[in-house]
Amino acid sequence: METLKILIFNWRDPKHPDAGGAEKATYEISGRWVRDGHEVHWVCGSFPEASRTDYVDGIKVTRIGGKYSVYGLSALYYLRRLKRSYDIIIDEINTVPFFSILFAEEPKIAMIHQLAADVLFEELPWIQAKFWSIMEPVVLKMYRNIPIVTSESTKDDLISIGIPQRNIHTINYGVNRDVYKPSTEKSPAPYIVYLGRIRKFKGIHYLIEAMKQVVEIVPDARASILGKGSPAYEDDLKKLVNELGLAENVDFYRFGFGDSLRQKIELLQKAWALVFPSIREGFGLTVIEANACGTPVIATDVPGLKGTVKNYETGILVRPRDVNALAEAIINVLIDEELREVLSRNAIEWSKNFDWDETAEHVLTVLKDTVNSYSLM
Numbered sequence: 001m002e003t004l005k006i007l008i009f010n011w012r013d014p015k016h017p018d019a020g021g022a023e024k025a026t027y028e029i030s031g032r033w034v035r036d037g038h039e040v041h042w043v044c045g046s047f048p049e050a051s052r053t054d055y056v057d058g059i060k061v062t063r064i065g066g067k068y069s070v071y072g073l074s075a076l077y078y079l080r081r082l083k084r085s086y087d088i089i090i091d092e093i094n095t096v097p098f099f100s101i102l103f104a105e106e107p108k109i110a111m112i113h114q115l116a117a118d119v120l121f122e123e124l125p126w127i128q129a130k131f132w133s134i135m136e137p138v139v140l141k142m143y144r145n146i147p148i149v150t151s152e153s154t155k156d157d158l159i160s161i162g163i164p165q166r167n168i169h170t171i172n173y174g175v176n177r178d179v180y181k182p183s184t185e186k187s188p189a190p191y192i193v194y195l196g197r198i199r200k201f202k203g204i205h206y207l208i209e210a211m212k213q214v215v216e217i218v219p220d221a222r223a224s225i226l227g228k229g230s231p232a233y234e235d236d237l238k239k240l241v242n243e244l245g246l247a248e249n250v251d252f253y254r255f256g257f258g259d260s261l262r263q264k265i266e267l268l269q270k271a272w273a274l275v276f277p278s279i280r281e282g283f284g285l286t287v288i289e290a291n292a293c294g295t296p297v298i299a300t301d302v303p304g305l306k307g308t309v310k311n312y313e314t315g316i317l318v319r320p321r322d323v324n325a326l327a328e329a330i331i332n333v334l335i336d337e338e339l340r341e342v343l344s345r346n347a348i349e350w351s352k353n354f355d356w357d358e359t360a361e362h363v364l365t366v367l368k369d370t371v372n373s374y375s376l377m
Contacts, residue, residue, distance in 0.1 A: 007086040009098040021285040032360035034058035045070035107374035114282030122201035137161035153303035174356030182294035183269035190221040198229030203277035213327035292351035296343035
């Protein structure tokens with residue numbers, strides 16, 4: 001088997017306004033497969049002004065339905081147009097799976113970036129979040145007999161709900177070190193950034209609350225919030241900035257995946273630290289990108305981040321939702337130049353352990369092994 005025809009079900013594609021780390025990882029991995037001669041078809045939800053069919057760096061993208069209807073419409077599209085057309089299917093699970101195991105005939109793997117239960121308690125009314133916290137393990141166990149690709153931290157979560165360890169294949173994300181690299185100068189004034197989606201579970205409000213304490217010790221400290229996401233949450237954050245009197249210390253940049261990449265990298269390079277106060281992550285891709293820019297990371301000690309931040313080696317880990325601890329860590333990094341330089345040097349070296357080519361090859365091996373096993377049945 002020299003090349004594969006691969007079908008990916010994912011609720012968003014790289015051009016979607018709400019695309020995040022999961023979509024970026026899938027794009028980086030599948031783009032390398034296309035480069036090496038494999039065929040990739042990405043079926044996902046649509047968004048305003050999006051074309052139904054598109055090509056993103058050689059990846060064929062078909063957009064069907066919206067945030068919720070994409071699941072059922074993708075199944076119908078497969079049954080009517082794509083059935084038995086591919087060597088293997090990747091069912092990418094971002095909270096809700098596509099249930100390809102119920103309707104698709106080709107061999108399949110699941111790709112799971114993180115479990116959602118903890119996150120949903122931050123994003124949804126309690127009763128809805130509670131319902132999904134009960135249903136998520138039930139749904140995921142439907143995939144227990146096929147290969148699952150995930151991060152090391154999510155592997156532990158999957159094992160805890162009854163997924164056999166033998167079916168779980170762990171990967172690291174990667175970083176493009178020819179793009180993400182240190183600059184010659186940091187910002188002359190104390191400067192930190194948050195880079196990611198603007199969603200409540202990301203804990204950005206804790207960062208803003210911590211900044212109130214930071215500027216009492218470091219008056220010229222500045223923080224930039226880089227990202228797109230929930231407009232309502234972004235409005236709440238801006239109100240919080242004004243209520244705390246931080247208008248001169250905190251600003252916002254509306255960046256999405258693929259937007260102004262050069263400017264995002266410049267801000268990462270200038271920053272004295274990246275602050276990532278999330279409640280939970282699948283991997284923490286932005287952490288490694290910041291590290292490659294020579295920027296240490298202050299993050300919460302939660303799954304997906306504690307595996308990518310080496311405490312007091314490449315950054316600092318703090319308790320989630322602990323504003324005081326977060327403020328103390330930020331202050332320490334801003335006022336201690338020696339600590340900052342050590343963390344920065346270590347961060348650059350640490351980032352060299354993460355490579356998209358290796359990740360893509362690892363997942364491709366899982367795909368080929370799955371196809372070969374299926375053909376022997």
